[in-house]
Amino acid sequence: MDIFLKLKNLDRRWVYVFVALSVILPMVFKFELPIYPGKAVMGVYNTIDTLPEGSRVFLSFDFDPAAESELGPGATAIFVHMFRRNIKPIVGCNWPVGNEIAEKCLTEAKKIHLDTYDSYLNNNKLVKNCIREPKNGTDYVILGYKPGGIIHVKNLCTDFMGPYPQDKDGTPTVNMPIFKTASGNRFSMNDIALIISYTAGTNGIESFISVEGDHKRPMAAGCTSVNIPRFTTYLQTGQLVGMIGGLPGAAEYEKLVDHKGEGRAGMAPQSIAHLIIMIFIILGNLAFIAENRKVSKSKLKKE
Amino acid sequence: MLFVKRTLPLLITFVSGIIMIVAFFSGPALPRIKSLEEIFPQWIQIIMTFTMILGAFSLIRFNFQKIARKQNGWGYSIVLLVGFFGMATLGMVSGSWAKFDPEIKENSTFMCLAENKLTAVEVNIKSIETTKDGGKIITVENKIPDKDGNVFTRKVSTDRLKTPIMSKISILQQVLFEGVFKSAQSTMFALLAFFVASASFRAFRIKSKEAGLLMFSAFIVMLGNVPLGNMVSKLWTWLPFIGKYLDIVVIKEWIISYPSSAAQSAILIGAMLGYISSSLKIIFGVERSHLGGEG
Amino acid sequence: MSVLWRPSRGLFFLFIMALCLVSTVALYAQSEVMPVQNPTVTESVTSENSAEINNIKNAENKLDSKESNLSEKALSEGAEAMASSEDSIESLNSDSNKAPKIPQKPYYFESSRSSTLAVILVLLIFVAYYTFQAQRGREMFIRRISGLSAIEDAVGRATEMGRGVLYVPGIMDMDDIQTIAGVTILGHVARKTAEYDTDLYSPMTRSFVMSVAQEVVKQAYMEKGRIDAYRPDRINYLTDDQFGYVAGVGGIMMRDKPAACFYLGTFYAESLILAETGNSIGAIQIAGTAEPSQIPFFVAACDYTLIGEELFAASAYLSKNPREVGSLKGQDMVKIVIIAAIVFGTILVTLSKTPVGERLGFATAATTFMEFLK
Numbered sequence: 001m002d003i004f005l006k007l008k009n010l011d012r013r014w015v016y017v018f019v020a021l022s023v024i025l026p027m028v029f030k031f032e033l034p035i036y037p038g039k040a041v042m043g044v045y046n047t048i049d050t051l052p053e054g055s056r057v058f059l060s061f062d063f064d065p066a067a068e069s070e071l072g073p074g075a076t077a078i079f080v081h082m083f084r085r086n087i088k089p090i091v092g093c094n095w096p097v098g099n100e101i102a103e104k105c106l107t108e109a110k111k112i113h114l115d116t117y118d119s120y121l122n123n124n125k126l127v128k129n130c131i132r133e134p135k136n137g138t139d140y141v142i143l144g145y146k147p148g149g150i151i152h153v154k155n156l157c158t159d160f161m162g163p164y165p166q167d168k169d170g171t172p173t174v175n176m177p178i179f180k181t182a183s184g185n186r187f188s189m190n191d192i193a194l195i196i197s198y199t200a201g202t203n204g205i206e207s208f209i210s211v212e213g214d215h216k217r218p219m220a221a222g223c224t225s226v227n228i229p230r231f232t233t234y235l236q237t238g239q240l241v242g243m244i245g246g247l248p249g250a251a252e253y254e255k256l257v258d259h260k261g262e263g264r265a266g267m268a269p270q271s272i273a274h275l276i277i278m279i280f281i282i283l284g285n286l287a288f289i290a291e292n293r294k295v296s297k298s299k300l301k302k303e
Numbered sequence: 304m305l306f307v308k309r310t311l312p313l314l315i316t317f318v319s320g321i322i323m324i325v326a327f328f329s330g331p332a333l334p335r336i337k338s339l340e341e342i343f344p345q346w347i348q349i350i351m352t353f354t355m356i357l358g359a360f361s362l363i364r365f366n367f368q369k370i371a372r373k374q375n376g377w378g379y380s381i382v383l384l385v386g387f388f389g390m391a392t393l394g395m396v397s398g399s400w401a402k403f404d405p406e407i408k409e410n411s412t413f414m415c416l417a418e419n420k421l422t423a424v425e426v427n428i429k430s431i432e433t434t435k436d437g438g439k440i441i442t443v444e445n446k447i448p449d450k451d452g453n454v455f456t457r458k459v460s461t462d463r464l465k466t467p468i469m470s471k472i473s474i475l476q477q478v479l480f481e482g483v484f485k486s487a488q489s490t491m492f493a494l495l496a497f498f499v500a501s502a503s504f505r506a507f508r509i510k511s512k513e514a515g516l517l518m519f520s521a522f523i524v525m526l527g528n529v530p531l532g533n534m535v536s537k538l539w540t541w542l543p544f545i546g547k548y549l550d551i552v553v554i555k556e557w558i559i560s561y562p563s564s565a566a567q568s569a570i571l572i573g574a575m576l577g578y579i580s581s582s583l584k585i586i587f588g589v590e591r592s593h594l595g596g597e598g
Numbered sequence: 599m600s601v602l603w604r605p606s607r608g609l610f611f612l613f614i615m616a617l618c619l620v621s622t623v624a625l626y627a628q629s630e631v632m633p634v635q636n637p638t639v640t641e642s643v644t645s646e647n648s649a650e651i652n653n654i655k656n657a658e659n660k661l662d663s664k665e666s667n668l669s670e671k672a673l674s675e676g677a678e679a680m681a682s683s684e685d686s687i688e689s690l691n692s693d694s695n696k697a698p699k700i701p702q703k704p705y706y707f708e709s710s711r712s713s714t715l716a717v718i719l720v721l722l723i724f725v726a727y728y729t730f731q732a733q734r735g736r737e738m739f740i741r742r743i744s745g746l747s748a749i750e751d752a753v754g755r756a757t758e759m760g761r762g763v764l765y766v767p768g769i770m771d772m773d774d775i776q777t778i779a780g781v782t783i784l785g786h787v788a789r790k791t792a793e794y795d796t797d798l799y800s801p802m803t804r805s806f807v808m809s810v811a812q813e814v815v816k817q818a819y820m821e822k823g824r825i826d827a828y829r830p831d832r833i834n835y836l837t838d839d840q841f842g843y844v845a846g847v848g849g850i851m852m853r854d855k856p857a858a859c860f861y862l863g864t865f866y867a868e869s870l871i872l873a874e875t876g877n878s879i880g881a882i883q884i885a886g887t888a889e890p891s892q893i894p895f896f897v898a899a900c901d902y903t904l905i906g907e908e909l910f911a912a913s914a915y916l917s918k919n920p921r922e923v924g925s926l927k928g929q930d931m932v933k934i935v936i937i938a939a940i941v942f943g944t945i946l947v948t949l950s951k952t953p954v955g956e957r958l959g960f961a962t963a964a965t966t967f968m969e970f971l972k
Contacts, residue, residue: 010504015504016500020497033529033531036530064840066488069489151341201867233564267529267530271529273500274525288510328711329706331704351806358808361808365831365834491845502899567890574907576932580910581775583718584922592786593785
């Protein structure tokens with residue numbers, strides 16, 4: 001029992017060493033674990049999969065580099081899925097550096113799409129009018145960051161051209177074919193088939209949910225693992241059609257689009273890290289039990 | 304003095320608060336009141352922008368003082384000030400210098416930044432198209448052919464065309480942003496993994512039945528969140544009778560959807576009532592200790 | 599004006615109501631019926647384009663239905679738009695500047711927000727009643743909140759150890775009520791540090807909060823007659839960046855090793871980093887936030903945690919001001935009303951799902967009740 005008593009005062013740096021090893025070793029000695037997409041991820045996938053060709057989807061990158069490792073892979077996988085289905089992503093950001101990350105994900109997704117285009121075409125897995133190399137302004141656009149959070153989202157419900165007269169590179173948006181509407185009216189949320197927000201904190205999907213009465217569009221979220229319990233409520237109420245929760249969610253989406261990206265690669269380290277944390281919790285409890293026994297024994301002796 | 308420090312802020316709070324409440328509930332037939340709902344937050348944004356000057360001034364003064372007095376950790380203050388002035392200068396120069404840039408004309412030479420703004424190549428301006436709203440789309444051609452001898456031509460926006468000096472400044476700014484700022488942010492976020500482990504090792508003790516139940520649920524959620532949960536569930540299918548019901552992922556989803564969600568909703572309802580109540584107390588001047596004093 | 603500052607015998611609320619009325623009328627008098635900027639209202643009321651109306655209706659149906667997740671019309675519209683010919687660009691350019699249409703029947707009250715108004719009014723009535731009761735001398739019980747009771751012990755411990763106190767009022771700006779609650783408690787902590795002559799460090803993530811906090815702390819030191827000990831440079835601005843701020847606070851913790859750390863306000867991913875760093879230097883830690891996702895981290899790593907509304911109750915708890923304690927009681931009464939509504943709604947919906955309940959009209963009652971709540 002003494003060994004457990006010693007564990008009680010274990011230097012926290014030992015915990016850090018084990019956690020670091022649990023992440024580094026599976027990255028070096030790669031192995032794969034079976035991934036089965038869950039209900040929440042399937043919700044997003046099925047929604048995108050049933051959208052008609054040419055639909056426009058608004059993606060809001062509401063996170064910063066800190067959450068990129070968790071939310072980036074999922075965003076890339078969704079872009080790939082959209083390009084294969086000829087669905088046109090319109091990207092906005094409620095966080096200042098979101099557009100930089102969006103650009104990075106989009107570039108990666110275009111590359112994946114190009115690399116897999118021929119094999120998918122041969123296997124009849126692409127839609128009829130799928131475009132080999134999606135073009136800026138026609139097949140996708142990154143509008144960039146606008147401050148205001150919920151106020152900005154509310155403005156978008158009426159008109160996109162007002163808040164975004166130019167895209168993030170300064171190209172005027174008014175002439176872009178992606179913003180054409182059948183009715184000839186100004187482009188607004190009414191022309192969007194689905195809203196997806198990648199949320200790391202404030203000004204994320206909740207900004208869109210708050211003005212749901214104004215836009216009345218279906219919504220989905222990508223969120224960091226810590227936010228999963230919070231957003232699950234919105235899944236239950238039907239306000240979200242699906243959710244990509246953290247890196248496991250991204251891995252599930254990558255599995256669905258048949259891509260081995262950072263999400264799937266991250267599953268082995270994450271699984272082992274979870275296991276290590278669980279082992280430490282068990283060890284901590286063994287130390288606690290050992291200490292309690294010692295205290296009760298010493299009490300008995302005194303009596 | 305008391306009027307300026309206490310009475311005036313309370314009056315402003317009261318009037319603004321009431322106006323915002325009235326604006327929130329007014330319909331489109333009262334457009335002037337309704338528009339305040341959008342105008343007031345814009346005012347807040349403007350005020351917040353001005354407070355940045357206050358913050359910057361405080362930061363510089365505090366760190367200069369620290370260096371002058373050689374207080375504990377004054378070396379870090381030097382790093383901070385160098386970073387502060389360096390990034391501010393780079394940002395201001397690259398943002399405002401465009402006005403002093405030579406005009407983009409056909410057949411002139413510029414440096415064209417790559418999409419990620421981390422590299423630049425020398426290009427010739429082939430043609431300039433002006434759009435209806437005054438924007439420009441420029442066709443450029445690489446000055447140096449690639450190794451196969453091909454000259455690459457593409458259309459770019461004006462913001463990517465820079466003079467050699469300005470392209471270097473933009474690249475330096477981008478390198479610092481990508482290499483220092485983004486990496487530092489990710490590093491701080493990654494620390495969470497270590498801290499979660501050490502905090503749970505120290506704090507997750509089965510001191511009562513409830514704590515035991517909590518730990519059991521935590522284990523299921525931790526397992527169910529990663530593919531390891533699928534493997535464990537598969538192993539348990541070998542158990543007779545109950546094995547097929549022990550799907551970790553399904554149990555995890557139940558825990559998150561019901562007990563956890565219910566608890567979160569309860570906390571949220573309480574917090575939101577506190578929010579409304581505190582807001583009303585502040586608007587009506589019942590709560591005023593944030594202005595200093597006992598209230 | 600003294601009525602506003604010392605609200606007694608209900609005059610306070612009469613005054614408020616009068617001012618509400620005056621400001622509403624004054625603003626209304628200035629306004630005139632103008633073209634409405636609200637698209638949802640105009641389009642749903644007056645748009646001649648039936649496709650758009652159908653679109654919105656379909657989307658509404660979608661939201662009501664659990665089975666169908668997407669409005670067919672909403673989905674197909676994007677495709678239709680893209681399929682339309684190139685020649686519509688010109689017409690788009692001219693049309694995109696069209697002014698929104700004028701509604702036929704503009705209304706004065708946003709009825710879709712009536713449920714919010716009902717909650718506010720009910721809360722206001724309860725808070726007003728119990729505040730009035732408290733002022734008349736009625737004893738109000740307020741349960742012990744151990745985190746708040748421990749504030750004095752924590753400052754005392756720091757004094758005994760000859761180390762400072764660190765206070766973080768969250769990472770959001772003054773427009774967040776949690777930050778205001780945090781700054782309010784900072785005033786109480788500052789009074790204690792002034793009394794015990796202990797160093798108070800309060801690095802800030804927003805410059806606006808910094809200037810307010812400096813004023814609050816200065817006032818607290820003045821009250822205790824220790825203005826000489828007030829150090830504004832210790833209530834300093836670090837950065838607006840979340841993780842930059844955490845790094846800065848972590849540095850202060852490791853260098854100055856405060857014996858007591860307070861984290862009261864809005865926190866996100868930085869909560870655990872702060873709390874674990876505080877734990878590593880052996881500080882006694884008191885945290886409080888209304889962010890549900892961060893509460894578990896604080897509970898695991900801190901000695902005391904104020905959960906959700908306890909943070910907002912802190913001011914009343916610490917000051918024991920009858921007006922504020924009365925408002926807490928009013929808040930609790932509204933909570934009882936909400937609990938009753940939840941229980942009643944659950945029973946009603948459960949009964950409506952049974953064959954007997956359906957026959958007895960519970961289904962209609964349940965639908966009506968849910969509509970009323972919406």
